[in-house]
Amino acid sequence: MVVQIFKRSSDSTISDLKSLLQSSTNVLPRGQKLIYKGGILIDSKTLRSSGISNDAKIMLMASQGLHQGEGPKIKDAPVVPNHRKIMIGDRISKPTQEVPV
DSSP states (O other): OOOOOOOOTOOOOHHHHHHHHHHHHHHHHEEEEEEEEEEOOOOTTTTTTTOTTTOOOOOEETTTOOOOOOOOOOOOOOOOOOOHHHHHEEEEEEOOOOOOO
């Protein structure tokens, strides 16, 4: 996705830019990492002090689970039973327990 930002003051901070990007990307500012020329941009710095000029290309990395509105993204974890029953022929046997020595 390409987002064009017009008429931004070079005295705006990186934090201001992240807030502006939130509406376009649906990613909260705290979940955004902005990268310019191989370095992560610091929220308190201005666009000017970060060396960002017109037509600059900035990469946005979004942290998983920090999207707006949908809550955290949770992966389904497999359920592992506490014990297993083993079928031997037509009877059910519980596994033997090991006793530490």
